[in-house]
Amino acid sequence: MSPETAALQAIGWPVGADGQPEFPPWREALAAHPQARPARVVEQHRTGYVVADGPQRSFKVESPPDWQRPKFPPEQRAGVGDWVLIEGGRIVGLLPRRSTIKRGAAGEHYRQQLIAANVDTAFVVCGLDGDFNPRRIERYLLLVGGGAEPVVVLTKADLCPDADRARAALAHVAADGVAIVAVNARERASVAQLDRWLQPGRTAVLVGSSGAGKSTLTNTLLGIERMKTGEVRAHDSRGRHTTTYRALIPLPSGACLIDTPGMRELKPTGEEDVADTFADxxxxxxxxxxxxxxxxxxxxxxxxxxxxxxxxxxxxxxxxLKLREEVEGAARTLAQRRAQKGEEKTPGRAPNKRVDDRHGRR
Ligand SMILES: Nc1nc2c(ncn2[C@@H]2O[C@H](COP(=O)(O)OP(=O)(O)OP(=O)(O)O)[C@@H](O)[C@H]2O)c(=O)[nH]1
Ligand SMILES: [Zn+2]
Structure with a gap:
């Protein structure tokens, strides 16, 4: 394997035995752009992107002119975790997503917002303090469940003498096959419970309310202790030290972690499957x-x-009942919007559907 391919693999590029990407549509896209090279979106900005082609190898690129049109559907622009093709400092293509985590954007008009792409595991983070709320966890599970294997991470276990009560309140979630892990997010040994989802080449996303402990978990996984949460010191492309918010972070374990800001509103897109989260x-x-x-x-x-x-x-x-109504309402709006635009309805939910056998669920 070339050093370039190995560097890509270290940030989640799936390489087959022949050194080519495992995913056939990606091979085809590469063949169609022989001058381009792949990179992964680390940060998304208004006018462009920061992408990486290996750990500690990030650089800025421009987005295609098309994406800058105000009417361009935001979910079709690259987002954090996406793989793109780069040519001459500009993105020339978006590789098909193997999974997506989306939500309905806040506001009156129907709009989808990509939270993360190409993710294997979604850690739904919730504190075992006053923040603990089984209903909010269910909502997160509904939204992330189509795109990745969900895992509930209950933080602040050190502050909660009675984690069993919380577990009991989530018994149905556990019975549905979703792993529930209680951790002290500040302690490496405790956070090691997440290692099985953080194997080399894997990508995980952290979702959860503000204050749930996402930054604390990230820092502990990075081996950074007692750093001001929310800030990860990194070396930027201009070669000076800055305090930046890194959205996609390569971990020492060889996995990639995507941190997301706390989300106040979690609206379904209409593509969720309530039966999946509420099978019981x-x-x-x-x-x-x-x-x-x-x-x-x-x-x-x-x-x-x-x-x-x-x-x-x-x-x-x-x-x-409430979530089912919300999903049905969003699905109606989505269908109308697609009909208005004459958009071809994508058959089924195949690209978003979790690969159940890979995760050994049901
Ligand atoms: N004792 C204890 N404190 C924790 C734990 N997890 C998080 N905290 C504390 O809870 C506070 C909030 O944690 P953050 O990591 O900043 O929360 P966040 O989810 O990143 O919040 P946003 O960045 O606003 O989305 C901090 O003061 C942490 O030190 C834990 O497991 N145990
Ligand atoms: Zn009945």
């Missing part, structure tokens, strides 16, 4: 006598029976 609820509802049961007071309602029996959490059920 849907399994119970399937047992109702009437197919169109509204789970209010119909006879033979399995949902009511399960809530009465204490096997289904009433809040979780209510949240399921």
């Amino acid at each position: 609820v849907e399994a119970v509802a399937a047992e109702c006598r009437f197919r169109d049961c509204s789970h209010q007071r119909e006879p033979g309602c399995a949902v009511r029976a399960a809530i009465d029996a204490g096997t289904l959490d009433e809040d979780r059920f209510a949240h399921y």
